[in-house]
Amino acid sequence: MNxxxxxxxxxxxxxxxxxxPDYVKETKIDGNKRVTITFNKDHLQEIATWIRDDLxxxxxxxxxxxxxxxxxxxxxxxxxxxxxxxxxxxxxxTLKTELPRDAATISSVVSIWESAHFHEREAFEMxxxxxxxxxxxxxxxxxxxxxxxxxxLKDIRFPEMGQR
Amino acid sequence: MYEGIKHIFKRTFTMKYPYEKLxxxxxxxxxxxxxxxxxTGCGICAWICPERCISMVPVTNDKNYPQNPEKRxxxxxxxxxxxxxxxxxYCPTGALDYTPDYELAEYDRExxxxxxxxxxxxxxxxxxxxxxxxxxxxxxxxxVAKTK
Amino acid sequence: MTTEPSxxxxxKAKESTMDVSVGPxxxxxxxxxxxxxxxxxxxxxxxxxxxYVHRGCEKIAEYRNYVSxxxxxxxxxxxxxxxxxxxxxxxxxxxxxxNVPPRGRYISTIAAEMxxxxxxxxxxxxxxxxxxxxxxxxxxxxxxxDLFIELMEWLTxxxxxxxxxxxxxxxxxxxxxxxxKLTKLLNYFEKRLIEYDRVFFKNPLVVARAKGIGVxxxxxxxxxxxxxxxxxxxxxxxxVRKVEPYGAYADLDFQIPTFKEGDAYARFxxxxxxxxxxxxxxxxxxxxxxxxxxxxKAPLVAPEGEAxxxxxxxxxxxxxxxxxxxxxxxxxxxxxxxxxxxxxxLPYLIRNVHVADMPIIYGSLDYWPVEADR
Numbered sequence: 001m002n003x004x005x006x007x008x009x010x011x012x013x014x015x016x017x018x019x020x021p022d023y024v025k026e027t028k029i030d031g032n033k034r035v036t037i038t039f040n041k042d043h044l045q046e047i048a049t050w051i052r053d054d055l056x057x058x059x060x061x062x063x064x065x066x067x068x069x070x071x072x073x074x075x076x077x078x079x080x081x082x083x084x085x086x087x088x089x090x091x092x093x094t095l096k097t098e099l100p101r102d103a104a105t106i107s108s109v110v111s112i113w114e115s116a117h118f119h120e121r122e123a124f125e126m127x128x129x130x131x132x133x134x135x136x137x138x139x140x141x142x143x144x145x146x147x148x149x150x151x152x153l154k155d156i157r158f159p160e161m162g163q164r
Numbered sequence: 165m166y167e168g169i170k171h172i173f174k175r176t177f178t179m180k181y182p183y184e185k186l187x188x189x190x191x192x193x194x195x196x197x198x199x200x201x202x203x204t205g206c207g208i209c210a211w212i213c214p215e216r217c218i219s220m221v222p223v224t225n226d227k228n229y230p231q232n233p234e235k236r237x238x239x240x241x242x243x244x245x246x247x248x249x250x251x252x253x254y255c256p257t258g259a260l261d262y263t264p265d266y267e268l269a270e271y272d273r274e275x276x277x278x279x280x281x282x283x284x285x286x287x288x289x290x291x292x293x294x295x296x297x298x299x300x301x302x303x304x305x306x307x308v309a310k311t312k
Numbered sequence: 313m314t315t316e317p318s319x320x321x322x323x324k325a326k327e328s329t330m331d332v333s334v335g336p337x338x339x340x341x342x343x344x345x346x347x348x349x350x351x352x353x354x355x356x357x358x359x360x361x362x363x364y365v366h367r368g369c370e371k372i373a374e375y376r377n378y379v380s381x382x383x384x385x386x387x388x389x390x391x392x393x394x395x396x397x398x399x400x401x402x403x404x405x406x407x408x409x410x411n412v413p414p415r416g417r418y419i420s421t422i423a424a425e426m427x428x429x430x431x432x433x434x435x436x437x438x439x440x441x442x443x444x445x446x447x448x449x450x451x452x453x454x455x456x457x458d459l460f461i462e463l464m465e466w467l468t469x470x471x472x473x474x475x476x477x478x479x480x481x482x483x484x485x486x487x488x489x490x491x492x493k494l495t496k497l498l499n500y501f502e503k504r505l506i507e508y509d510r511v512f513f514k515n516p517l518v519v520a521r522a523k524g525i526g527v528x529x530x531x532x533x534x535x536x537x538x539x540x541x542x543x544x545x546x547x548x549x550x551x552v553r554k555v556e557p558y559g560a561y562a563d564l565d566f567q568i569p570t571f572k573e574g575d576a577y578a579r580f581x582x583x584x585x586x587x588x589x590x591x592x593x594x595x596x597x598x599x600x601x602x603x604x605x606x607x608x609k610a611p612l613v614a615p616e617g618e619a620x621x622x623x624x625x626x627x628x629x630x631x632x633x634x635x636x637x638x639x640x641x642x643x644x645x646x647x648x649x650x651x652x653x654x655x656x657x658l659p660y661l662i663r664n665v666h667v668a669d670m671p672i673i674y675g676s677l678d679y680w681p682v683e684a685d686r
Contacts, residue, residue: 031406033556034620059537061631062648079620079631079648083534083543083550090556092620092631115537117656141363141685152371161375191484193469214380248383248475253483262469295462297496303459 009035009091012055019050033091041076041097041106048078048095048112056085057093060109063119065127067101067154074099074127076106080113099129108133126152187291188264193249195265196240198283200229202259205236209251209260217244218251223280231257237280242268263287329356336364340443340671343681346658348670355670358662360655362685369686370645377640378404378614383475389649389683390472391434394420394427395625396683397477400645402558402621403634404479407614414560416481416606421560422494422597423467423476424623425590426460429501431626432583433457436508439675440580444521449512456504459497466490481607491598498591505588513584522577526661526673529574538657540628540650541586542677545579547572552624564596576676583678586626613640627651627678651684 012035013027023043028036039047051057057080064077078095082088099106108131109116120131121140128150131137142151149156188194200223210218220236229235238251238260252260265287270276296306334346345361369388373381385400386393398420405412412420437453440446461471466487468474476482512518528538533546543550551568553561569585571578614636622631628650637643654677661673 030617030619058534061537061629061653062646064633064644064646064648066635066644077633079633083548089550092622094620113537114535115653115656118652139363141366143363151368156371158375161372189466189469189487191469191487192465212377212380214376214383246383246473247470248473249469250379250383250475250478254379295459297459297493297500303500 008088009033012088012091012093013037015055016047016051019054020047023047034094035091036094036096038096038098041099044095044097044107044109045112048109051080051093051095052112055082055093056088057082058084058113060113060115060119061092063116063123065123065129065152067127067152069101069154072101074101074104074129076123076129078109078116104128105130105132107131110134126150128153184293185289185291187294188266188289191262192264193247194263194287194289195242195268195278196249196252196283197261197263197286198237198280199259199261200227200237200280200284201231202257203229203232203237203255204257204259205232205234206256207236207238208254208256209238212250212254213245214248214250215244215246217241221280225281238283239280240278240283242276242278243273264289264291328352334670341674342679343685344679346670346674348662348667350667353666355662355665355667358659358670360658362655362681364685365682366685370647373645374641374643377612378642379478379612381642381645382478383473385645385647386473386475387682388647388686389625389627389651389680391680392427392431392625392627393472393474394424394476395623396630396647396649397475398424398559399621399623399625399630399632399647400634401477401479402623403619403632404614404636404642405610406619406621407617407634407636408479408611410480410608410610412481413605413608414602415485415604418560418597418601419482419486419606420477421564422486422594423464423474423482424559425593425597426464426494428626429587429590430457430460430464432587433460435583435626435675435678436512439678441512443671443675444518446512446515446518449508452504452508452511456501459501463490463494463497466493478607478610480610481605483607485606486601491601494594495598498594502588502591505584509584513580518580519577521669522575522580522672522676524575524577525665525669526576526676527574528657528661530572532660533574533657536656536660538628538654540624540626540654540678541579541582542628542654542657544568544570545582545676546574552622552629556622558621558623560597560600563600564593566593566596576672579676579678583626613638614642625650627680627683628654647686649683649686651678651680654679655684 009029016037017024023039025038061079061081066075076097080093108120120134123129124137125139207220210220218238218240221239223235223237295303297303329349329351332348332350334341336343336345343365347359347361349356373385376384382397386397389396433453437450441449465471468476528546530547533543533548549568549570566589569582571581616636616638618635620631620633622629631648633646634642635644662670
């Protein structure tokens with residue numbers, strides 16, 4: 001049983017590596033049922049389309065962004081899951097890309113996964129990432145007249161809340 | 165329609181607060197009770213508080229506390245406290261305890277800053293009613309024996 | 313080659329339309345502003361304007377240590393606090409390598425299922441009752457919910473803000489006498505559910521207003537990434553408790569109610585049946601409760617790494633990603649909850665419907681604005 005479960009995640013990674021031998025930079029299996037595939041941001045559309053059509057991951061659970069100011073990069077993580085294929089329903093495949101902090105643009109995946117609509121709007125507003133091709137990129141959660149810097153970046157600090 | 169008529173003749177279960185108060189279970193997370201003879205002044209309660217409402221202050225009185233030579237005790241600011249009681253659970257000597265006091269409203273904000281001596285006073289809450297479920301007849305609130 | 317998405321969220325304004333703002337201070341909208349574009353009695357399109365309760369939860373969570381984060385992060389969905397608490401604690405326990413003992417997992421499961429019943433009663437009272445004008449079910453559901461609140465107060469010490477599950481297991485054991493009173497309450501509540509059925513779910517007015525309204529087909533539900541009762545009301549049988557069991561769900565026997573019509577009435581019935589299944593789960597858990605310790609001590613720091621944990625709350629799947637950096641505070645906490653994911657169904661379903669259908673469709677999605685805004 002354990003052997004079967006490990007080989008499911010490994011099979012996903014093998015398929016990804018054989019389909020895109022140059023694009024996939026690194027892969028990781030976390031515990032069980034969590035696969036991470038890292039790649040360059042220019043190939044996002046191809047990899048995402050292949051993952052949706054071939055592997056069967058039909059929706060996005062969320063788009064998470066992490067700010068690493070010391071490495072001068074922003075990481076964008078796409079968490080994809082599957083409703084329709086029952087053999088991989090419990091696996092979450094995370095697609096990880098990196099963006100330079102001062103030129104944060106990436107192509108939008110709304111045409112591939114429509115569930116990404118509001119997640120990309122939130123990432124645009126909170127981290128300042130521009131998604132090219134998004135039909136309606138405007139602020140979602142902050143005030144209408146907020147024109148300050150993106151709130152979730154680590155440049156914004158609150159020293160009165162304690163050590164960080 | 166039948167359902168509505170059936171309920172006209174049932175007793176309402178509204179309690180006439182403040183004349184009828186619920187008896188609260190032991191371990192209800194109300195205001196804190198500080199045992200001055202157990203607190204060592206370590207400050208773990210202040211570190212774990214999510215709202216940072218505890219600060220350790222010196223207490224100036226004539227009593228002697230052998231386990232706390234600097235006489236540092238916690239002071240609570242109840243305007244910020246969210247009553248999670250992580251301070252009570254994480255205290256290593258068990259110097260903090262639960263009380264069923266929830267009527268803490270004041271007219272003045274400064275009065276919400278409770279000094280250690282004020283925290284060590286015992287509870288004053290008296291509750292006499294609790295809910296009783298009668299099979300499928302319904303729920304009533306009945307008087308139980310008076311709590312201390 | 314990118315194609316235009318097939319559901320533009322906001323249509324262009326036409327000559328005959330008027331913009332009506334169902335604003336944040338409105339008895340039928342919660343804390344969210346819905347900008348409706350109305351043509352006579354028909355809603356042409358709707359644009360949800362969220363963010364009125366946004367507090368920056370994820371930013372503040374980076375300034376508190378792992379245990380202090382629990383009262384802070386359970387506040388977004390406070391009526392379902394145990395699930396949000398558990399969803400945050402599962403990845404932290406994975407990072408720290410802590411296993412909760414079986415008795416602790418059973419206690420968490422009982423608390424979580426009671427919370428699910430309470431949250432569905434709140435939905436029944438407000439979103440299905442008040443939004444459609446049915447005030448009897450509002451009074452009844454809130455009255456019965458209070459009995460559950462009293463039992464949770466006995467178990468955890470607080471009525472609504474439990475903070476019950478730090479990393480390692482629950483804070484307290486079940487007090488003596490709790491299981492008897494809970495069993496009595498479940499017997500009483502089962503009979504009340506029959507009365508709810510007669511007054512609300514079989515009420516010809518409710519059936520006429522909700523049947524056939526707001527149909528979400530199975531393919532669209534999957535494509536839009538909806539979750540929870542919205543997904544199960546459209547025929548997709550997916551529940552995190554069965555797909556990736558956590559807590560004690562692997563040992564318990566329950567079903568997942570699924571309806572294939574996809575209309576608002578199907579979503580109502582999914583939540584009604586889930587309440588019945590929760591009663592059965594709690595009874596089994598009380599019967600099978602193991603003995604032993606309830607919690608293990610967890611370290612105060614978490615090593616470097618990232619972990620994702622998920623639970624099935626009453627509004628859908630909550631997935632939390634925690635990134636640790638070898639200190640006592642998390643580096644990043646990302647919460648992906650059901651209300652935010654279901655938000656895309658709102659402008660998709662409300663187009664070319666009567667104005668009077670809007671509260672029914674909005675109520676059937678069970679959108680909790682505080683959870684979506686964080």
